[in-house]
Amino acid sequence: xxxxxxxNKLLIISNGHGEDIVAQEIIKTLPxxxxxxxxxxxxxxxxxxxxxxxxxxxxxxFPGGGFSIxxxxxxxxxxxxxxxxxxxxxxxxxxxxxGKYDLTVSIGDFVPLFASYIIGxxxxxxxxxxxxxYHTYGYSYTFVEKILLKKAAIVFTRxxxxxxxxxxxxxxxxxxxxxxxxxxxxxxxxxxGKYAVGFLPGTRKEDIPLNIEDFEIIAKKLKTFNPNFxxxxxxxxxAPKEFVKKTFADVLYNSQIIVGLSGTGNEQAAGLGKPVVxxxxxxxxxxxxxxxxxxxxxxxxxxxxxxxxxxxxIWSILNDHSRYNLMSKFGEERxxxxxxxxxxxxxxx
Numbered sequence: 033x034x035x036x037x038x039x040n041k042l043l044i045i046s047n048g049h050g051e052d053i054v055a056q057e058i059i060k061t062l063p064x065x066x067x068x069x070x071x072x073x074x075x076x077x078x079x080x081x082x083x084x085x086x087x088x089x090x091x092x093x094f095p096g097g098g099f100s101i102x103x104x105x106x107x108x109x110x111x112x113x114x115x116x117x118x119x120x121x122x123x124x125x126x127x128x129x130x131g132k133y134d135l136t137v138s139i140g141d142f143v144p145l146f147a148s149y150i151i152g153x154x155x156x157x158x159x160x161x162x163x164x165x166y167h168t169y170g171y172s173y174t175f176v177e178k179i180l181l182k183k184a185a186i187v188f189t190r191x192x193x194x195x196x197x198x199x200x201x202x203x204x205x206x207x208x209x210x211x212x213x214x215x216x217x218x219x220x221x222x223x224x225g226k227y228a229v230g231f232l233p234g235t236r237k238e239d240i241p242l243n244i245e246d247f248e249i250i251a252k253k254l255k256t257f258n259p260n261f262x263x264x265x266x267x268x269x270x271a272p273k274e275f276v277k278k279t280f281a282d283v284l285y286n287s288q289i290i291v292g293l294s295g296t297g298n299e300q301a302a303g304l305g306k307p308v309v310x311x312x313x314x315x316x317x318x319x320x321x322x323x324x325x326x327x328x329x330x331x332x333x334x335x336x337x338x339x340x341x342x343x344x345x346i347w348s349i350l351n352d353h354s355r356y357n358l359m360s361k362f363g364e365e366r367x368x369x370x371x372x373x374x375x376x377x378x379x380x381x
Contacts, residue, residue: 047140050296208375217281230287239315303367333363
């Protein structure tokens, strides 16, 4: 069965960093004759660099970096920076877009899904952060979301389990691979040595310095176990001398194990078969609730430990062949295969 939709004017609605990179990959894959506009609901839309891509909406960067709902202090800082005024502007923008597009593609969770419903054009939903692997933390699809999903032309899920469960609610759901696994990028550095450790400090600017401080302590401790440890980090910020700054893809492909205080980045690393070690961060993104939810998602692929024990945990995993292989296999299974972007774009033509 297919629901391919012929159209010329497309609106993509995204709701965060991971969603933005999926949107950008879709734009790169679409035929050039399609006129694409993007409404990024979180952040300033810096991911979208193509001059052919039109940004609509306020595109405002807030201190909370999209994580304020999970952190009261971050929410307070966002409110002071005009959070509610921005929501009002976004609502006005959404209402102004009615009747202007042949199709909308919403990426994320309830907010872009509801926005597509309000705009009123046929829409495709891509659920990159909702999954039935979550049991405790409220990131699986709610009753209200399922009502809206029934109105979608097609729903692309990030795993087969979620697709199967949505079908039980008479939703046209399809698993064609995990879109996040199409968005890692390429790297020529794929020969990771045993003692190559990659660090992911996340995407929230205010969190990154705190996370790098903690990473430096961990790196120094690892050097006491073995002087052959080498460290790479994916960041544009200043990094300590112990770290080599590399692209995100190079860090993932050229590391044997990942230390991450990242959302999408940790998941993509696990999907590549890299064991991930994490601890509760001091910033607003990788807090206790977020970390525990990610543990539910990634299962044995993620070791969630105490900050003071992180170096010892890395050393233990690297020297336990059976456990390393178990974590690697679990991550690949939970995150799934690439190839979803190509299938999604087949529906947009």
